Amino acid sequence: MTSSQASFQAVAAALRQQTAQVGATTPAVRGSDWYRAVVDTVGTDGTVTTTDGVVALRDEAYQAPAVGDIIRVTVSSAGAAVALGRYAGATAPNGGWTSIPLLTGFTTPRAIFGPAEYRIITIAGSDRVELRGSVSCTTAVTTQTAFSPALDAAAWPPYARTWAVRRQTSADTKGVTAVEVSTAGVLQIHGLVSPNTTAWFALDGSYYDL
Known part of the structure; x- marks a missing residue:
């Protein structure tokens, strides 16, 4: 092989490499x-x-x-x-369902409605707490009453949040009451005097933003 042939092959190899590099980094090519x-x-x-x-x-x-x-x-x-x-980062919510801790006087689940649980997820870049399941009141609730100790600190909102839930006062009487979560992550249920006391309530569809 002559020196001119070697030079030609070296130039050709360099051009092929350059073309490959441009193709790898240029959207119109790749x-x-x-x-x-x-x-x-x-x-x-x-x-x-x-x-x-x-x-x-x-x-x-x-x-x-x-x-x-x-x-x-x-x-x-x-x-x-x-x-x-x-x-998702290392500290991002994992979205796993966790049992809601309950205070004395409350049990879960209520009949067929599933255990009381919560999870923290991210929706459109913002963290949200979702709840599901049901809670029975051992003694019918007549006033605003805490039914859980504090949730995990990651579920504490910057302001108190409140929302409506289904409740039942007897086998045939259904209604709506309010659940509230404090800035310390304590969940509370609202009740009224007899005959509108709260015997059990559902959390399905409940959520609050952090």
Whole structure:
């Protein structure tokens, strides 16, 4: 092989390598793709800029963005980037159902309605506590009464929250009453004087935001 042939082959190899590198990093060549990125800045126009300089429009589900978020970015073949949302961190809610601790005078479940439980999940970037199941009152409740000790500190809201739940005062009498959670994570049920005392209540469909 002559020196000119060797030089030609070296140049050709270099061009092939350069072409491969450009194709791997150019959306128009490689097509659409996604990758993991870290947020460097948060824009006021619905975008975030990653540490590698990509400006991505936030997806509707990616709420409350913050610098340092580890996110999933998808890039179209035309180069348009969308931030799909953050990955769960080590301290993120795991969404597992946990039994609600009950005070003396309350038991669970009520008949067929399932045990009283709660979980912490993330909805659109915000943490939420969901509840389900049912609670029986050993003695009918006539006033606002705590039925649980404090939940885990992660479930304590910044303000007291209240919502309506189904209750039953007798076998054939059904109604609605209020459940409240304090800023210390204590759950309370409301009751009235006879004959509207609360004998049991359901928590299905209940939730409050943190």
